[in-house]
Amino acid sequence: MKWTFNLMRVRGIEIKIHLTFLLILALGGFEWGRVHGAPGVAFGVLVMLALFACVTLHELGHSIAAQHYKIPVREIVLLPIGGVAMLGKLPEKPQQELVIAAAGPAVNVAIAAVLAIVGGPLVTLDGHGLVEGAAPAPSVATFLTWLLAANITLVVFNLIPAFPLDGGRMLRAVLAMATDYRRATVIAAGIGQAAAVGLGLLGVLSGNFILALIAVFIFFGAGMESFQAKAKTVLTTRRIGDAYNKxxxxxxxxxxxxxxxxxxxxxxxxxxxxxxxx
Ligand SMILES: [Zn+2]
Structure with a gap:
C-alpha cells in the first residue's frame, strides 16, 4: 500500500502506518485542545495513540490466530478508519475463519476487562462527557474511561454482521458450515449490504457523516468480498483446460x-x- 511507513515488526509481521493516520492524531489534538489548550492537545494525541495501540492489538489477535493455522500474515496497516491485517491466503475451513475473525474482538474484550479492573472506581461509564462529543477534562480517569468506552465500541461495531467487519466474516463462517462457501458469502454479503444501507440512513438522518462514510465503506467492502468469493470458486472449480482456448x-x-x-x-x-x- 502506498503512503505507508514501517512502524515495527512483531512475529515477522510488518506493522505499517498510513500517512492519513496522522489526521486522526490531529483530530484528537484539535478536539481536546479547543477546550483545554496546550495540555488538551497533548492529551488528545495521547488518547488517539492509545486507541490505535488497541486497534493494533486487535489486528495482532487476528494475525496470531491466522499464523496458528499456518496462514502467512504479510502486514498490518493502520488507517484512520482502523487497522487491516493482510493475510497471505484465505482460511480453508469455516472453523478457522470463525476463530481468526473472533480473535480480534476477543482482544478488545480482554483489554476492556483489564481497564475495568485496573481503572476500578476511577472509571465512570455513565457516558459523562463522552456522548455529547465534548472533550472531558484531561485526567487519568478520563483516559481510562474513554479507552474503556472505545474498546467496548470496537467490540460492538466489529460484531455487526456486515462485511468486511469481523461480524460479517463470523456470519459467513457459521453459514459455510451449513452450506457451501460461495452461497454463504453471497448471503452474508447481502446481509452486510442491507446493514450498510441501514447504517448509512442512520448516519445521514442523524447528521453523523462519519457513520455514513463507514456505511459506504462497508457497502463496497461487502460487494468486493462477494466478488472475491465468486472468483475463488471459479478458480478452484475450473480446470486449466477450461481456461485455455483450444x-x-x-x-x-x-x-x-x-x-x-x-x-x-x-x-x-x-x-x-x-x-x-x-
Ligand atoms: Zn477485526
Whole structure:
C-alpha cells in the first residue's frame, strides 16, 4: 500500500502506518485542545495513540490466530478508519475463519476487562462527557474511561454482521458450515449490504457523516468480498483446460487476412452473436 511507513515488526509481521493516520492524531489534538489548550492537545494525541495501540492489538489477535493455522500474515496497516491485517491466503475451513475473525474482538474484550479492573472506581461509564462529543477534562480517569468506552465500541461495531467487519466474516463462517462457501458469502454479503444501507440512513438522518462514510465503506467492502468469493470458486472449480482456448489460431506475418476471417467464421467457439470467451 502506498503512503505507508514501517512502524515495527512483531512475529515477522510488518506493522505499517498510513500517512492519513496522522489526521486522526490531529483530530484528537484539535478536539481536546479547543477546550483545554496546550495540555488538551497533548492529551488528545495521547488518547488517539492509545486507541490505535488497541486497534493494533486487535489486528495482532487476528494475525496470531491466522499464523496458528499456518496462514502467512504479510502486514498490518493502520488507517484512520482502523487497522487491516493482510493475510497471505484465505482460511480453508469455516472453523478457522470463525476463530481468526473472533480473535480480534476477543482482544478488545480482554483489554476492556483489564481497564475495568485496573481503572476500578476511577472509571465512570455513565457516558459523562463522552456522548455529547465534548472533550472531558484531561485526567487519568478520563483516559481510562474513554479507552474503556472505545474498546467496548470496537467490540460492538466489529460484531455487526456486515462485511468486511469481523461480524460479517463470523456470519459467513457459521453459514459455510451449513452450506457451501460461495452461497454463504453471497448471503452474508447481502446481509452486510442491507446493514450498510441501514447504517448509512442512520448516519445521514442523524447528521453523523462519519457513520455514513463507514456505511459506504462497508457497502463496497461487502460487494468486493462477494466478488472475491465468486472468483475463488471459479478458480478452484475450473480446470486449466477450461481456461485455455483450444481453438486458438496461430498466424504468421505472411498469412493472408482472409485466413483469419475464414477461421473466425468457421470456428466452433464463435457464433453470429460473438465469441464465447473466458
Ligand atoms: Zn477485526
Amino acid at each position: 481453438h486458438a489460431l496461430t498466424l504468421n506475418p505472411n498469412d493472408r487476412v482472409s485466413t483469419a476471417v475464414d477461421y473466425i467464421l468457421t470456428s466452433p467457439s464463435c457464433s453470429a452473436a460473438g465469441c464465447s470467451g473466458w
